[in-house]
Amino acid sequence: MKKNLLSALFLSTALLVVGCGDDADEATSGDEEGCEHLQEGPAVNVTAVATGAGPAVSNDHKRYDIALVDVAGGKGGAVTFAVAEATDYILFTGASVPVKVTNGSGATVEFEESTTSSELCTDIKGRHVVPLTVGTHTLTFGPSTLSSVSLVIEEGGEHDHDHE
Template sequence: MNRKLLSAVLLSSSILFSAGCGDDEGEEESIDVEGCEHLKEGPAVPITAAATSAGAPAVSNDHKRYDISLVDATGGKGGSVTFAASEEGDYLFFVSEDVPLTIRTANGVAVEPEAVAKSSTECSEIKGRYTVELGVGTHVLTFGPTSKTSLSFVAEHGEHDHVH
């Protein structure tokens, strides 16, 4: 009888432990859920991208969705926004449209993404997820050229723990 009770306690403990702890794959999926939540629900901030990095509006990793209107650019529509990284580390940029994205430091040095995905099993709204390692400072994000006239954008810090 004691063995059955012990087995039941151990089994329920391991189930609780498994439910509370994510594995490496689960962490990536949960960040997609976080990005998707903001892509779907906002809150939304409408902005218009700038034709050049000069005067480009700022976006942030502040739990907001930025609805970015693109402007006329060489080859179609496009535009730039700025993103200020307050601490160094991985950031994830989610976009609602499959649009080319280039990332540069404020002084023009290209920053290559560590990973790029064009979809998510967690969320059909994600048409692009860019994982980039950024140093502290302002970065210029340039979208396009594309035929799209707008897109939604969400930024998340890679080590971010969101509490609802």
């Protein structure tokens, strides 16, 4: 009996240790997800808008190929992202295009972290970690010389999901 109890306790402890990752593991997991969806999709085509509420994008494990429109200074435009859970989100872009996030009140939401590359994936040209509250946010791209940008949104940290 003691031996079985000790074995069960050891196994439970081992599973706890394996299940808990550190921040570096979580960032790696996010980059793997972002890279996978940038490369393989599935893809949804949308066209950004120069003014007003743009088309909706989501963190639904899809790549959004966003056609940019004429804006002051080049190409750009906006899309909307409805946030159901307040947490950090990672915006992965397949091109180096300026990104700005505003909340429903129009206030800019500052990035916690922003870079133009990933050690794991050369397809990631933008990686922006942004804390978002529940509600609809606007993601504004540009101005840029590019006519499109690919976007994948992942929740920050590790999570499980089924691929569609």
